[in-house]
Structures are given as C-alpha cells and as structure tokens.
Amino acid sequence: MKTIAFYTLGCRLNQAEEEKLRRQFNEAGFFVARPELADIIVINTCSITGVADKKSRQAIRRLKGLNDRAKIVVIGCGANELGQLPEVDLAIGNKDKDKVFTIITQEYSLVPKFSQQKSSTSKRTRALLKIQDGCNNFCAYCIVPYLRGREKSLSLNELVSEAIKLRKLGYNELVLSGVNVGRHDDLEGLINELLVKTDFPRIRLSSINPQDITPKLIKLWSRDKRLCRHFHLSLQSGCDETLKRMGRPYNGADFTKVVNLIRKEINEVAITTDVIVGFPGETAEEFTKTCDFIKKTKFAKIHVFPYSVREGTKASKMTQQIDSRIKKERAKILRDVSSKLRENYLHDFVGKTENVLFEEKKGSYWWGLTSNYIKVRYEGKVLINQILPVTLKKENIF
Numbered sequence: 069m070k071t072i073a074f075y076t077l078g079c080r081l082n083q084a085e086e087e088k089l090r091r092q093f094n095e096a097g098f099f100v101a102r103p104e105l106a107d108i109i110v111i112n113t114c115s116i117t118g119v120a121d122k123k124s125r126q127a128i129r130r131l132k133g134l135n136d137r138a139k140i141v142v143i144g145c146g147a148n149e150l151g152q153l154p155e156v157d158l159a160i161g162n163k164d165k166d167k168v169f170t171i172i173t174q175e176y177s178l179v180p181k182f183s184q185q186k187s188s189t190s191k192r193t194r195a196l197l198k199i200q201d202g203c204n205n206f207c208a209y210c211i212v213p214y215l216r217g218r219e220k221s222l223s224l225n226e227l228v229s230e231a232i233k234l235r236k237l238g239y240n241e242l243v244l245s246g247v248n249v250g251r252h253d254d255l256e257g258l259i260n261e262l263l264v265k266t267d268f269p270r271i272r273l274s275s276i277n278p279q280d281i282t283p284k285l286i287k288l289w290s291r292d293k294r295l296c297r298h299f300h301l302s303l304q305s306g307c308d309e310t311l312k313r314m315g316r317p318y319n320g321a322d323f324t325k326v327v328n329l330i331r332k333e334i335n336e337v338a339i340t341t342d343v344i345v346g347f348p349g350e351t352a353e354e355f356t357k358t359c360d361f362i363k364k365t366k367f368a369k370i371h372v373f374p375y376s377v378r379e380g381t382k383a384s385k386m387t388q389q390i391d392s393r394i395k396k397e398r399a400k401i402l403r404d405v406s407s408k409l410r411e412n413y414l415h416d417f418v419g420k421t422e423n424v425l426f427e428e429k430k431g432s433y434w435w436g437l438t439s440n441y442i443k444v445r446y447e448g449k450v451l452i453n454q455i456l457p458v459t460l461k462k463e464n465i466f
Contacts, residue, residue: 073106078114084196097181113146117376145215195239200246208382221253241270250280272296306361338368338440346395348386370406426451
C-alpha cells in the first residue's frame with residue numbers, strides 16, 4: 069500500500085483543504101506518513117505574496133531533498149507556476165482542487181480500499197470546514213482573486229453533512245473557513261443549520277471582512293453560547309487614505325461601527341485583526357494614524373505584516389514603494405503596541421473561570437484555547453480534546 073504525506077503552507081483555508089484530503093486518503097485505506105517515509109508528498113502551496121511564493125519553493129526543494137524517492141505533488145495557489153520546478157512530478161491547479169484525490173489515485177494507479185472504520189487524523193480538537201472559496205474584491209495588494217477565482221459558496225446540505233461527519237470523528241470545535249467567509253450565500257442560515265443539526269460544543273468563524281458583518285448575523289451570538297466569542301476582522305490599515313489606495317471598501321468610521329455593534333451584543337468578545345505596514349505611499353503621518361486607530365479600538369491581538377510586493381497586483385506597480393528598513397521599524401512599533409494591548413486584554417480575565425478546549429501537550433503543560441481565543445497553560449493528566457473550566461491566572465494565560 070502506498071503511503072502519502074501532506075505539507076501545507078499559508079492560510080487557514082489551505083489547512084482546511086489539506087485536512088479534507090487527509091481524511092479522504094485515510095478513509096480510502098492509504099497510510100498517512102511523515103514526509104521522509106512517504107511514497108507521495110502533497111505540498112499545498114501559498115503564493116499570496118512574494119515571500120509566500122519563495123517559502124513554497126523552498127519547501128518543495130527541502131522535502132525533495134529529505135525524501136528523494138518520493139513523488140512530489142504540488143497543489144494550491146502556486147501550483148501552476150511552481151509545477152515547472154524540476155523537483156515536481158505532478159501539479160494540480162486550483163481549477164481542479166476538488167479533483168485532487170481522484171487525479172492522484174489515477175496518476176499513480178492507487179487502488180482505494182474503503183472501510184467503515186473511522187478515519188484517524190493528526191488533530192482531533194478543531195476541525196476546519198471550508199464553506200466558501202474565491203474573492204471578488206481585487207484589493208490592490210492581493211493576488212488571491214487571480215489565483216482562486218471568483219466567489220463560490222458550498223451548499224448548506226453539503227456543509228451540514230460534512231460537519232456531521234466531522235463531529236462523529238470526535239472534533240469538539242468547528243471552524244468555518246474560506247477566502248471570504250462573510251460572502252457565503254447564506255452565512256446566517258448555515259450557522260443556524262449547524263447549531264440545530266450538530267452538537268458541536270463550539271463553532272468559530274475564521275477571518276471575516278468588516279463589511280460582511282450585519283446586526284442579524286451578530287444576533288446569533290447573543291442567542292447561542294456555542295458560537296465562539298472571537299471575531300478576526302481584517303483592518304489592514306487604520307488610515308483612510310491608505311485604505312483607499314489599498315482598494316478596501318470601508319473607512320475607519322465604518323470599521324468602528326462594526327466593532328461597536330459586536331461589543332454591544334457579545335460580552336467579553338475578542339476582536340483581533342491584521343495590519344499591513346509600509347504599503348506604497350504610506351507616510352509617517354499615515355502610519356501614526358494607523359497606530360492611533362489601533363490603540364483607540366483596543367484589539368485583543370494584532371497580526372502585523374510588512375508589505376510584500378506581489379507581481380501581478382496593482383500595488384506592485386505603484387510608485388513610492390517603502391524602504392524595507394522603514395517597514396521593519398514600523399512593524400516592530402506595531403508589534404509592541406499589539407503586545408501591550410494583549411496584556412491589557414488578558415488582565416481583564418485574571419481570576420475569571422473560562423471553559424478551555426485542550427489541544428496539545430508541551431513539556432509538563434497542556435495548552436488550550438478559550439472561546440475568546442485566550443491561550444491557557446495548565447497542568448493535569450491526559451486532557452487532549454477535553455473542554456474543562458479553568459480559573460485564569462496571570463501566569464497561565466497568553
């Protein structure tokens with residue numbers, strides 16, 4: 069029996085696609101192995117930025133060097149371009165992403181042996197469910213609409229059926245993933261169906277754009293405590309001038325209205341975000357506006373990214389590209405701001421008791437997450453995939 073390994077770079081949607089593939093091969097009787105032991109290595113590539121593209125190339129070469137006898141299959145956003153590398157044996161582009169299992173089994177004459185046994189997975193705590201793909205926004209810095217195409221939603225029946233299977237596998241948290249989860253044809257209806265037809269203790273949204281948040285959607289959280297108190301809202305910049313150059317369809321005032329709506333309806337909610345620093349034309353004054361906006365909004369955490377040129381995007385052709393030294397300086401400043409905001413957010417929960425889903429053990433400690441995305445360290449016996457109440461202390465929350 070052939071063995072297969074998976075290696076994924078990039079976004080949570082890539083991770084969701086890998087998990088589904090992993091389950092398909094496992095259920096078909098194929099052994100999922102470590103890359104150095106596998107006959108076939110499937111590399112799910114990321115090409116959203118020039119840096120991501122470089123990392124995908126490096127991963128292909130490193131994994132081929134680790135296991136020279138393995139067949140290298142590349143999928144994902146970089147497959148068409150990276151498929152030209154001499155280390156690659158088979159490339160499957162995004163237009164055929166739903167056929168990856170069939171293409172690989174046919175290409176390498178693999179004979180599935182389906183069984184009724186539960187498939188084993190490497191992760192049994194949080195399951196990623198892809199509900200949507202593609203993007204219609206065409207932001208100036210982003211190549212995703214060109215790589216993943218226009219927006220497409222998976223059907224409610226298909227998604228509910230898949231969610232039921234995931235719950236039977238033992239997962240305790242379901243994470244709804246996509247390029248733009250808020251652009252699913254009926255996100256509110258989907259969440260309602262999942263709440264009614266599954267018994268997941270937790271359902272979480274991955275990153276969502278602020279323009280896709282509605283009062284009707286947020287009301288769902290006030291009605292059912294199984295919905296996680298965490299929203300990752302994509303900001304990208306706190307300066308209106310920068311947002312306009314980026315092609316983002318909102319301004320700071322719009323974003324603030326959404327934040328206020330969420331906080332009004334959901335107690336102790338965590339609002340996290342992404343910010344790009346050093347976007348072409350970003351002046352010192354514009355960067356200061358972003359810092360001030362972030363401090364005023366009081367995010368629970370910020371993911372900071374120095375702008376990375378991606379050929380094929382509008383931003384790559386813009387003048388006034390920012391020097392890399394300045395981008396690094398601004399990234400450090402914002403990360404320091406993020407650390408302080410995180411410290412303030414965590415301080416408010418010291419002494420409170422929160423349910424924690426434990427995911428892994430490192431050393432003598434178990435690590436898990438609360439509904440509002442506080443990382444918790446805890447000593448105990450075997451706690452994997454258990455949800456337990458924990459009193460939060462300053463020294464055990466991160």
